[in-house]
Amino acid sequence: MAGSNKPFGAYLREKRLAKGYSLRRFAELLGVSPTYLSHVEQGKVDSPLTAKLAHRAAELLGESPDELVSMAGRVPEDLPKIIQSQPGAIPGLLRATKGLTPEQIGKLMDRAKRMQDEGDAP
């Protein structure tokens, strides 16, 4: 999904149909009205889906929740808390990753994971 140039709504519809969900069935599973979902798919709403709904949609579609939430113009729900837990460090860390390639960010993530596994994390 990364790098999809499609608008969020069109992308959501494509993935929904690939899974064999009708508009009404998918709306039911998300707990929204078919009219609202249809408007989201047509790009006729200012804010496509809440982070929670985009996360749920990603789970139903077998997509990456972080990426779908971002495509919806939202921030994954757990991020604000993580940022606020270390306000002096995390924003700086995020800024430091600006301009890095996905591969470079992947290496950083692997390193962080190793540090957590080795018990270096606080």
Next chain:
Amino acid sequence: MTWRSTINEVPFIPESRIEKDADALIGEYALRPNTSIGPPVPVDELLEVQLELQCEIADLRAEFECDDVLGMIWFNSKLVKIDRSLDPHERPHLLGRFRFTLAHEVGHWRLHRQYYREDPSQARLFDGKGRPAFVCRSSEKPPVEWQADTFASYLLMPAKMMIAAWDKWKGNRDPVILQTLPSAAPVAGRDMDDVRLERFCKPLAEQFEVSSEAMRIRLEKLGFLLREAPNTLF
């Protein structure tokens, strides 16, 4: 503003052909892996997944300045739009009408698209989609709309499925006669006999997710509902 079908010359299509085509569509969908077919017949999936028609819900009444439009279909862009007044999430009692409208548009797609020729002068209307091939209204029923309604009835209530459901419900195939049913309270603007029959139909209508009116019409056509006791010589 009056919107009508852009197709006027569709030939007479025998009901037997319409029924056969509706049954064939269900049969095609049933071939998909891990698929079991209703009741209710999965008309939403037939339209979007099987036929790959795009489904949108929109405020057609405001958009097209037409106060009784239910659905529209564009053949070239494979697009169906349903008026939001039928949204069953907002109006659960209209689920049957929502599904019937979808089935009706499927009927246009299956029966009428071969007769459609786009008028080049109108191709750029409506965001470049051109003029809709059919604008389906509750107040207008030219022959093509009757054909699409007939298709919808056969699609949502196929004979085989109806007979099996009736057998299970009643335990026999004896017709039910109007006079044997309890009387119903009058409903403004409705025929009393229709209301009485439709109240009887309600459990089956709920099972098939159609309106009681659509179910009453189908059961009468199948001969399971009679308005008068049949005349028998012996």
